[in-house]
């Protein structure tokens with residue numbers, strides 16, 4: 001059995017026993033899961049990455065023109081994507097602070113960026129950005145620009161998304177700005193195709209969770225007895241990924257027995273989609289005012305520049 005993480009075990013055992021079985025989506029991203037996600041981003045049906053990258057290429061000059069000089073760009077996530085250099089090239093920041101919980105990803109992506117930006121001061125911070133953090137002392141005096149691309153905010157339920165946006169505001173401080181990517185509500189067929197691709201990569205990504213449970217937690221789950229399902233939950237305005245039992249199944253995880261009847265599901269991920277006003281409301285709930293919202297011709301995706309609102313009395 002591979003080395004097991006006690007937090008993974010606790011989440012899986014509690015999640016599979018819950019009245020509505022669910023496992024937190026972060027466990028989808030082991031090495032294999034991260035590789036499969038990279039593959040997803042290149043799929044013809046998966047429009048978000050392509051659309052967001054094109055928006056950044058087109059508008060990062062405009063974003064830069066709305067900022068002052070000498071910014072410290074603080075990226076929430078390791079910055080391993082191709083989007084980071086697009087923003088850095090336009091903004092010419094004084095410093096760059098990538099924050100990630102995985103030191104390994106952080107070092108790899110910081111090294112890659114050092115090659116492309118040899119004169120940029122890079123201060124990686126290994127931490128969980130869901131909480132308020134102390135930024136490196138070297139960027140204390142610089143104006144801060146947060147960067148949170150990828151529509152990752154959509155993977156959190158709105159209450160947790162607001163907590164995160166508020167923590168980001170506290171980390172970045174007064175007068176800071178934030179560039180955030182948010183996926184828009186659109187035709188259900190387009191959304192469903194993006195999470196139900198013809199090549200079956202998203203299915204493999206979802207089912208990989210069961211392989212991971214078997215490998216790391218001594219599970220005996222018959223993976224072929226489950227199938228990937230992506231549905232649009234209109235009431236919650238989100239795509240949901242589930243693993244559905246194709247027949248009655250019984251298995252153990254770390255010695256604990258579980259039984260799923262045919263048709264029962266394990267909820268594995270949410271991907272919330274936000275309308276134009278929804279995204280503003282979400283940001284405002286966390287103390288961020290929208291400065292500008294750039295979208296593509298089809299209005300599939302938004303890149304939003306927001307600014308930290310000073311606290312003020314309200315009637």
Ligand code: AVI
Pocket residue numbers: 040048150151152154155194195202269270271
């Ligand atoms: C990482 N995140 C923004 C992706 C999304 O679209 O919600 C994760 C994903 N899940 C299935 N496909 C992509």
